[in-house]
Amino acid sequence: MKKFLSESELARDERFVRTKIEDRLFDPRGAKVAARNTGPAKMAVDRPAAAERSRSLMHGIFVGEIQALEGAGRTCYDFDDDAAPFQLKLDMARQCWDESRHCEISVKLGDHMGTEIGEYTESTFLFAAACNPDPVLRLCGVNRALEGLAIDVFSSMKDFGSQSGDPILEFCEDWMLADEVTHVKMGSDWLRRLTEKDPERRERALEFQRTVDAIFNLGGFRGEDEENPIQLARKFRELAGFTDEEQDSLAELARQSTEQARQMAQMATAALDVSAQGGGS
Amino acid sequence: VSRVTVTPDPFTLIAYDAKEIAAIVEDCAALVGVDPGVDIGVAVDEELFAPLVGTTADVVDGRVEIWISGGNLENTRQPRTFAPEQARRDLTIALLRAKDRLSDDFAAAPDDGRLSRGERAAWDVYAVGRAARLGAPVRRQAQLYEFRLQHGFTDVADAAFDRLWQAASITWEGIREICKETGAADRPDSKIPVDLLRRK
Numbered sequence: 001m002k003k004f005l006s007e008s009e010l011a012r013d014e015r016f017v018r019t020k021i022e023d024r025l026f027d028p029r030g031a032k033v034a035a036r037n038t039g040p041a042k043m044a045v046d047r048p049a050a051a052e053r054s055r056s057l058m059h060g061i062f063v064g065e066i067q068a069l070e071g072a073g074r075t076c077y078d079f080d081d082d083a084a085p086f087q088l089k090l091d092m093a094r095q096c097w098d099e100s101r102h103c104e105i106s107v108k109l110g111d112h113m114g115t116e117i118g119e120y121t122e123s124t125f126l127f128a129a130a131c132n133p134d135p136v137l138r139l140c141g142v143n144r145a146l147e148g149l150a151i152d153v154f155s156s157m158k159d160f161g162s163q164s165g166d167p168i169l170e171f172c173e174d175w176m177l178a179d180e181v182t183h184v185k186m187g188s189d190w191l192r193r194l195t196e197k198d199p200e201r202r203e204r205a206l207e208f209q210r211t212v213d214a215i216f217n218l219g220g221f222r223g224e225d226e227e228n229p230i231q232l233a234r235k236f237r238e239l240a241g242f243t244d245e246e247q248d249s250l251a252e253l254a255r256q257s258t259e260q261a262r263q264m265a266q267m268a269t270a271a272l273d274v275s276a277q278g279g280g281s
Numbered sequence: 282v283s284r285v286t287v288t289p290d291p292f293t294l295i296a297y298d299a300k301e302i303a304a305i306v307e308d309c310a311a312l313v314g315v316d317p318g319v320d321i322g323v324a325v326d327e328e329l330f331a332p333l334v335g336t337t338a339d340v341v342d343g344r345v346e347i348w349i350s351g352g353n354l355e356n357t358r359q360p361r362t363f364a365p366e367q368a369r370r371d372l373t374i375a376l377l378r379a380k381d382r383l384s385d386d387f388a389a390a391p392d393d394g395r396l397s398r399g400e401r402a403a404w405d406v407y408a409v410g411r412a413a414r415l416g417a418p419v420r421r422q423a424q425l426y427e428f429r430l431q432h433g434f435t436d437v438a439d440a441a442f443d444r445l446w447q448a449a450s451i452t453w454e455g456i457r458e459i460c461k462e463t464g465a466a467d468r469p470d471s472k473i474p475v476d477l478l479r480r481k
Contacts, residue, residue, distance in 0.1 A: 019360065027330070028294050033328055038477065039477050045430045049333050049334050049352075049478065055423070056331070114425065118358065120331075164434075166429070166430075
């Protein structure tokens, strides 16, 4: 079996449609929408298109769970026992079990909301974080950045379930959230153990985690304001082993990403307006 | 056949064809039984994409005025491409609501921009149920979820949903009664306008 699989080689059946993140970034409608008031990004029953936006996000969570399963699975196989101790692989195997269950729960939640597998496209940039050839960097990318994002996503979905009075969504998200806290904790513990005598490698791993975190903040997706659809779940992140300093740093990174997205939208809108008026070069 | 106008024509941000949309609207209007003497205007908001979906269906001076998000017409499996079957479904539903407005049964109904979310969700179920019986490829579970978000995840709400879905005829007063029954009428008003997506 091949080691170090690239994201283009992930197996999917005919229901899945893959999209590239650039397709959305270069869609001229994106800048127009960013300049409009489409209501609070935070999930709520009174925001416009609440049901469709929830369904779309639920589908995104589902494909994210598949990629998390694939990422943890690859870590069990890609490295020999010198690079990644057997106990670490056991933890990753347990995580595969959890992620498989999350996939099944997410499919059922999709049914509950009225969507189906493949109704929306899949972007595989989550799996890209799981392709690092250094197991420590990969662990930081997957178990601290990606699974940290999962904590934020599940916490936001749980709040939405509670606010909308949907007991099924609230209950399911709460159970998955508990697993994600464990996954991040495993990442934090293994990072400490594997880099105990190599502070330089630890710093490289944390830098890689910050890079992945920055990608997940893209366009103000995550933050602590109403305009961020996914809210930073500080309480659960603390349980998972993130320090206050790390949380403050991530919140600042998220604020910068939101501001950058706003500025880019303004520039793109201005450019489109000039173009529509026949100007520009 | 109703006289149909679709704007914008041409589309500039996305490759939708106004003539193709107009032809679909003509078919749907005939299917739901809109009086052929009634003119129909359809404004597609081409800036919006899925999942930012939404429609409004009003009658102004005897003319049907439909506003629809470009996201309603977009193939979610292939973004930026037109989805004719989905367009047919959503325009059929909008035209059923417009036809309601042309009847005495809904004469007292406020414009779509002034409906409560509960009223709109209930009216939509009544329209989507009829669209299903006309052969439109609707998604019952998706509609139930939308209804539950505004009327509650309760047995009372689900029973009301079933009645609305199966109803061959219902009035504006009937819609309001259902909102009282499920408790949707008692929900506090939101500061977010129900037709926010339509406002630029």
